[in-house]
Structures are given as structure tokens and as C-alpha cells.
Amino acid sequence: MLLHYLPSRISLPLNPPHFHTLPSTSLSLLLLPKERMIPTMSSSSSSASSSVKNSQKEEDEEQEKVAQALKYHHQTKHSFTNYARGPRGLDWANQPNPFRRYISAPLIPLQHFPTEKQTSPVADAPLYSSLFHSLPPPKPISHSTISQLLYDSLALSAWKTTGFSTWSLRVNPSSGNLHPTEAYLIAPPIQSLSDSPFIAHYAPKQHSLELRATIPSGFFPKFFPDNSFLIGISSIFWREAWKYGERAFRYCNHDVGHAIGAIAMAAATLGWDVKLLDGFGYKDLEKLMGLQIFPDFKIPSRPIKGKFPDIEFEHPDCLILVFPNGSNQFDVNYKELSSAVNEFSNLEWKGRPNSLSKEHVCWGIIYRTAEAVKKPLTVQKGKFPVDQFQSSEICSENSYKGFTIREVVKKRRSAVxxxxxxxxxxxxxxxxxxxxxxxxxxxxxxxxxxxxxxxxxxxxxxxxxxxxxxxxxxxxxxxxxxxxxxxxxxxxxxxxxxxxxxxxxxxxxxxxxxxxxxxxxxxxxxxxxxxxxxxxxxxxxxxxxxxxxxxxxxxxxxxxxxxxxxxxxxxxxxxxxxxxxxxxxxxxxxxxxxxxxxxxxxxxxxxxxxxxxxxxGPVLDKRIMSLPAYPGPSIDA
Missing domain, CATH: 3.40.109.10 (NADH Oxidase)
Structure with missing residues (x-):
């Protein structure tokens, strides 16, 4: 993904059409409570009064959070006369390692799959355009299908080299190829992977799972339908902030969306449906992915450079439920689920996260905004919505070149x-x-x-x-x-x-x-x-x-x-x-x-x-050589 190329600053107005300055948004207005009718106080209404005060307090707190999100958004805009704050140059000595590893966690290798359709069964990699019409029958969860899902969504797609530089590309694109996005598999027992329900971190360079913990055997049968599992997504803001400064929070969330799209397409290949479990709150996600191991991060009041290892923490973003296409609606009891996940803090978590850089620059507004937009647990009532698959409209099927889904996702590149x-x-x-x-x-x-x-x-x-x-x-x-x-x-x-x-x-x-x-x-x-x-x-x-x-x-x-x-x-x-x-x-x-x-x-x-x-139409740089994704070079960047 091409992001944030910064040419020399200019103050040239656009024409035509004519542009004029927009008034700035007044954030103070968002902090004012909305007008409301408050009942007359009496001894019999003290409970109602307390309820109103609590409701007012919650509303005011929410307005402050919205104000922080808007403040961040407006502060990180680029203009013709000024760019959002970021590093004045790239500190190559502290470029973050693009691969998170959990040192000493057991490593479980996954299977690899051919890309070219000439050597791949059609059932294994359907034509790209066919997935928008209907999904194939769901396959069972196995070592092979989990391997395929991750191989076609979050794995490496190639290595590139020119001169003394070598770097990897992935199936899921990333801002500046910095890859702040990490993924976790939370699954029932799967033969050849784990005899117990487990939580594992996905290591794309090795195309392997790092086993982080085993979880109670009753967890999946109690809360989720048969043949389903979970994928957690998190972000390491530092990876993007190293290059892009304050605007990095935007780009990290672009990348979360790309990862969700990549997982949804790869799951469809296997006849699986996906849906965000958006009732979960931030704290639930943190405990479910084992990210509570990162220490609390004290946010400085201004951008500051130094050794801040805590800045390499992972921010849990979302949880994706993967389940067989065509499933009926089912219950997801978020309140009970949250209580069960709360006990995950007591699990035996394996591995410690590797260090990504020796020194860092902390852009405080990123972390204040991330704090403001954390989602609370919402106890939703009724059945979990499972909408029937809706096919997309067709007007020119012949426009497609007959590629399989794997050919498309593995050969995807960001044109320079x-x-x-x-x-x-x-x-x-x-x-x-x-x-x-x-x-x-x-x-x-x-x-x-x-x-x-x-x-x-x-x-x-x-x-x-x-x-x-x-x-x-x-x-x-x-x-x-x-x-x-x-x-x-x-x-x-x-x-x-x-x-x-x-x-x-x-x-x-x-x-x-x-x-x-x-x-x-x-x-x-x-x-x-x-x-x-x-x-x-x-x-x-x-x-x-x-x-x-x-x-x-x-x-x-x-x-x-x-x-x-x-x-x-x-x-x-x-x-x-x-x-x-x-x-x-x-x-x-x-x-x-x-x-x-x-x-x-x-x-x-x-x-x-x-x-x-x-x-x-892309311009190809013939100076850059492509190397296979696996096995790749031994270096990390």
C-alpha cells in the first residue's frame, strides 16, 4: 500500500473549482450536555435522580470520547501548507521488526499450498469470481483447512530483493508494508494442532502457530455453534508510528479492515462464513488473546524519543467468528461469555514477546485516542444475526481473467x-x-x-x-x-x-x-x-x-x-x-x-x-527480483 509520500511543501491553491477555507469544528460544543427534562426532586424520586445523574455522567463521558476522536482526526489532517506531525526522517537503526514472536512458545508448523491452478485441484481453490455468486459446501475444521485459511489471508506472498535490501510481502496489504496487524487463533481441539482447545499466535514468516495457552474444554460447546472457531486481530501502533507519526492510528485501522477482508475471502473459499463478534469489549479481547501480559503504558503529554519498550504493546481490535456457511441463527450470551473470558487471566500463558526496536518515539495523541475509542462490553439480546448469503450482481463476467482465488490473493501487489x-x-x-x-x-x-x-x-x-x-x-x-x-x-x-x-x-x-x-x-x-x-x-x-x-x-x-x-x-x-x-x-x-x-x-x-x-496499469520495476515466500531468507526485514 502506498502511503504518505511527502513531496516538498507548497501553498498552491486549487483551481478550478475554487476552494476556500473551511471553518474548524468546535470540539467544545460536543462537551456540552444535551438539554433534558429533569424531574422535580422528592424523597420518593431519589432513586430516579441517581439514575438520571448516572445516565448524565455516562453521556458526558461518551461526548468527551467522541470529542477526543474528532480532535485526533482534525489534528492529523494533511493540508496544502502543513502535513500532520511525524518524524522528520526515518530512523533506520530502529525500524521495527515486522514479525512478532513469542519466545519459547511451542511452534506448530502449518501446511503450504500450490498457487498455480494447473497443479491445484479446482475444489481447493475455486475461481475468484465464483465466490461472489455462492459459497462452496463448508469443509470441516482440520490442520489442513486452518493452514489454508491462514495461507490465503495473512501469510507471506513473496520476498523482494534489490541491491542490499530484502523485504517480504504479505497476502494482506499494509500501509508502507509495515504490518502492524497481528492475528490469534482461538479454536476447539484440532487433530495435529492441539488435543485441547487452545489460543495460538500466527507467525506468518514461519507460517506456523505459536501455542500460547490451552483453555477449558467446555468453552466452545457452551458458547458457540459446532465447527466454529475465532480469530482475534490486534495492532502494534509503534510499527506505523515509526514512519508516519501521528497519522499512524488511521493507517493501523485501514490495515485491520484489509485483514478482515482477507480473512473473509479466504474463509469463503472453504465454505465458511465470518462475522465480527462486536458485543465484546476491549478488556474481553485483551484477556482472550492473552494481551494482558503487556504492562500498562503511561502516555506522555508530548511527543518524546527514548527507550519505551512498553510502546510495543498490542492493542486488541476485534474478534471474528468463523462458522459454516448456511448455519442457523444461534445464541451468543455476551454477559456469560465475558465472565468466562475473565478467567483467562489465570491461564498458563506460554512465551514472551520479542523486542521490536531499541529506541522509540511516542506520539501521545495516538494512545489517548486509542483509549477513548475502546469499545465497552454490550450485552446484546436476541439471536446472533446470521444473514443469508447475498450474491453480488453481474454485468460483465467476461471481465475476469479466469484466476483462482489463491492466484489473485497471492499475486496481489501495491503498484508503486x-x-x-x-x-x-x-x-x-x-x-x-x-x-x-x-x-x-x-x-x-x-x-x-x-x-x-x-x-x-x-x-x-x-x-x-x-x-x-x-x-x-x-x-x-x-x-x-x-x-x-x-x-x-x-x-x-x-x-x-x-x-x-x-x-x-x-x-x-x-x-x-x-x-x-x-x-x-x-x-x-x-x-x-x-x-x-x-x-x-x-x-x-x-x-x-x-x-x-x-x-x-x-x-x-x-x-x-x-x-x-x-x-x-x-x-x-x-x-x-x-x-x-x-x-x-x-x-x-x-x-x-x-x-x-x-x-x-x-x-x-x-x-x-x-x-x-x-x-x-502498473509500472514494473525490473531492478527488483521476486523470491518465493517459503522458504524465505533468514533475515527479519
Whole structure:
């Protein structure tokens, strides 16, 4: 993923269209309690009064957390005159080790699989495009299927070398290839892996599991359906902050989304469904993954450099339930589950985490924001929602090159440059966008029912403002993909009055794509993405626009990272779609936030751009050699 390329600073205004300065968001307003009717005090109403005070206190605390998330978001914006705070240069001597290991934990090797379909059974690696229509019958949980899931989602995909530099690539993309994301398998007994239910850390360099603990035998039968298991995701903020400073928290959460998308696609290959267990709270996740072993981290009041080994802790992000496709709804008792997980602190945890760097720089606002957006336990009532698989719409099946899912995920790369020449057919463009929609065929787009978005537990909140550069049969210009059609009228009102909001020629009925204005926006797309040519030299580029402050205010500050997760899942689809049709893609994290909003006409924080992307013909650097993922070099970076 190409992120944060920093050219020389300039103060050049954009034109056309005309841009002016947006007023800053007033965070103090968020700290004011909402008006409410308070009953008259009496002896009989003391209990009610206490309840109101507690409710008011909780509301005020939540508003403070939302304010912190908004403060972080606005403080870490790039502008034409100033970039978000970060290191002035790269401290190569302290580049973090990209591989976490738990020293002395037992290492369990996993199986490897052929990539090329000529040597791989079709049943083992179905065609990429077929997964969007229907899932194969679910396979049993075994050493082989767990190996395959991780091999096709979080493993290494290759090593690259040039001169004296050698580095690894992974199936799941990462900001700057820094890989802050770690994964944990929590599973029932699996032959050849463990005779007991267990928790293991995934070590991608070895494609092995590090056994961290065994858990009570009644845990899975009591709380989860048969043939299911869990995958926990965590982030090491330091890995990203080493290069990107304060903006790193954004990028870590992009990467969480990419990992969720990668796991969902790999699970689908095996006939497995996935869903976030979003009722869990932060403390539950910490205990479930064994991350309570990291000491409490004292956050400094300002950025500071020194030896801070505690900064290498892992922040638990989410828990994914993997279960057979077609399962009926089932109960998940979060209250009892939380009580059971609370006892995991008493387990015998194996291994100690390796050191990643000798010295560090601590950007305090990252950790204050991570603290503010921690999700509490929510005791949800009713059945766990298992929505029926919804197939995606088709308009150009012939656009795909006949690759298997493994060929696509293993050969996925982040293009460093686009050739500025490759063109895309209009029907191919439409087909890619159909797979970017959340709800699938015949649905009004809102709920996330289609692959891989069905892994997420909330309605779609992310849209795409698109620059079309080189799509045959489609005028160059600015377009908008509405991924939650319930937001359409709100978007029309929030954007510039001169935008047309008309369906382009040949657009499928089920694709809510709208033409806003035609014209050559290549130079503008480049400027908005930190003056990077890659944003203008592809077939199209886009900015992912989230329904932002209303979502945080309504649902809570804990939705802040989840909005980035949704952009990461969408970005994962764009990566895979690009490679499946024979081109390439790149995620772009460096862009000028408020100038993007000015282009679209957005005021305030109702909608915010969170992630940029470009799709087109890649330029290959022949100086860089590719080496097999396994066995790889003995070095760590």
C-alpha cells in the first residue's frame, strides 16, 4: 500500500473549482450536555435522580470520547501548507521488526499450498469470481483447512530483493508494508494442532502457530455453534508510528479492515462464513488473546524519543467468528461469555514477546485516542444475526481473467507507479463497482450482506467519490458511488449545488453510481493525493467518504476505528478486483483532507474522506527480483 509520500511543501491553491477555507469544528460544543427534562426532586424520586445523574455522567463521558476522536482526526489532517506531525526522517537503526514472536512458545508448523491452478485441484481453490455468486459446501475444521485459511489471508506472498535490501510481502496489504496487524487463533481441539482447545499466535514468516495457552474444554460447546472457531486481530501502533507519526492510528485501522477482508475471502473459499463478534469489549479481547501480559503504558503529554519498550504493546481490535456457511441463527450470551473470558487471566500463558526496536518515539495523541475509542462490553439480546448469503450482481463476467482465488490473493501487489496509458472498458469498471456494494443482488444498498462486507456488524457508512480518467465509453469526470442508499438525499444536500447526480450511460440498474460533473480531473486528483502521479495515471482513483460525525454521535466513539475498518474492507475488494481483471491497485493514505471536502462541497464533519485508492496499469520495476515466500531468507526485514 502506498502511503504518505511527502513531496516538498507548497501553498498552491486549487483551481478550478475554487476552494476556500473551511471553518474548524468546535470540539467544545460536543462537551456540552444535551438539554433534558429533569424531574422535580422528592424523597420518593431519589432513586430516579441517581439514575438520571448516572445516565448524565455516562453521556458526558461518551461526548468527551467522541470529542477526543474528532480532535485526533482534525489534528492529523494533511493540508496544502502543513502535513500532520511525524518524524522528520526515518530512523533506520530502529525500524521495527515486522514479525512478532513469542519466545519459547511451542511452534506448530502449518501446511503450504500450490498457487498455480494447473497443479491445484479446482475444489481447493475455486475461481475468484465464483465466490461472489455462492459459497462452496463448508469443509470441516482440520490442520489442513486452518493452514489454508491462514495461507490465503495473512501469510507471506513473496520476498523482494534489490541491491542490499530484502523485504517480504504479505497476502494482506499494509500501509508502507509495515504490518502492524497481528492475528490469534482461538479454536476447539484440532487433530495435529492441539488435543485441547487452545489460543495460538500466527507467525506468518514461519507460517506456523505459536501455542500460547490451552483453555477449558467446555468453552466452545457452551458458547458457540459446532465447527466454529475465532480469530482475534490486534495492532502494534509503534510499527506505523515509526514512519508516519501521528497519522499512524488511521493507517493501523485501514490495515485491520484489509485483514478482515482477507480473512473473509479466504474463509469463503472453504465454505465458511465470518462475522465480527462486536458485543465484546476491549478488556474481553485483551484477556482472550492473552494481551494482558503487556504492562500498562503511561502516555506522555508530548511527543518524546527514548527507550519505551512498553510502546510495543498490542492493542486488541476485534474478534471474528468463523462458522459454516448456511448455519442457523444461534445464541451468543455476551454477559456469560465475558465472565468466562475473565478467567483467562489465570491461564498458563506460554512465551514472551520479542523486542521490536531499541529506541522509540511516542506520539501521545495516538494512545489517548486509542483509549477513548475502546469499545465497552454490550450485552446484546436476541439471536446472533446470521444473514443469508447475498450474491453480488453481474454485468460483465467476461471481465475476469479466469484466476483462482489463491492466484489473485497471492499475486496481489501495491503498484508503486501507474503507466498513464492503460484503459479500462466501461463494463469492467461497472463490474468492479458492483462487487464494492454491501447488500448484493436485488437489495436496496444499506445492510452489509454480500461478500466480504457481511463480516461487518453495522450498516454501510462509507461511500466513494470517484475520478474517472481512462474508462472507455465513460466521460472523464467526477462520479459518486452511494454504498448506503439511505444517505442519498443527505449527500445531495451536503454536496455542491451544481452537481448533476445523474446515472451515467449503460450503468446497471442495481449500481447506485452518479455522474456529478464531467471534465479532466487528472491534475486535481494528483494534487489532492499529496501530488502523487499515481492518483492521476490510473484508469480511475477515488476517495472513500464516511458518514462521519453523525455515526460517532449516534453509536459512540468506538465507531471511529470501525469506519476505517470498512474502508479497509472496501480497499481489499478493489485490490482483488483489479488483479482479477488484469490490472493493479494501490491504497493511498496521504491526501489533503479538507481540500477533498471542498471539492465535494462538504461543510463541517458530517462527511469525511478517510482513504484514497487508485486502479490502473502498473509500472514494473525490473531492478527488483521476486523470491518465493517459503522458504524465505533468514533475515527479519
Amino acid at each position: 507507479d501507474m503507466d498513464g496509458v492503460t484503459v479500462m472498458e466501461r463494463q469492467t469498471f461497472y463490474q468492479i463497482l458492483l462487487h464494492c456494494l454491501p447488500s448484493g443482488k436485488g437489495e436496496k444498498h444499506r445492510r452489509q450482506l454480500a461478500l466480504p462486507f457481511r463480516a461487518l456488524s453495522w450498516d454501510a457508512e462509507v461511500h466513494a467519490a470517484m475520478f474517472v480518467h481512462r474508462v472507455v465509453g465513460l466521460p472523464k469526470g467526477l462520479y459518486f458511488l452511494v454504498r448506503n442508499e439511505g444517505h442519498l438525499e443527505e449527500l445531495k444536500t451536503a454536496t455542491r449545488s451544481e452537481f448533476k447526480w445523474e446515472k451515467p450511460e449503460g450503468c446497471p440498474d442495481g449500481l447506485p453510481l452518479y455522474e456529478l460533473v464531467t471534465g479532466d480531473y487528472q491534475e486535481l486528483a494528483k494534487r489532492l493525493s499529496c501530488h502523487q502521479d499515481i492518483a492521476s495515471d490510473g484508469c480511475f482513483s477515488l476517495g472513500m467518504v464516511a458518514h462521519f460525525e453523525p455515526t460517532l454521535s449516534e453509536m459512540g466513539a468506538w465507531m471511529y476505528p470501525r469506519l476505517f475498518w470498512e474502508t479497509g474492507v472496501l480497499g481489499q475488494v478493489l485490490y482483488l478486483e483489479a488483479h482479477a481483471v488484469g490490472v493493479s491497485a494501490t491504497g493511498i493514505g496521504c491526501f489533503f483532507d479538507d481540500p477533498v471536502h471542498e471539492l465535494l462541497g462538504f461543510r463541517g464533519s458530517k462527511f469525511q474522506s478517510l482513504y484514497h485508492f487508485t486502479v490502473g
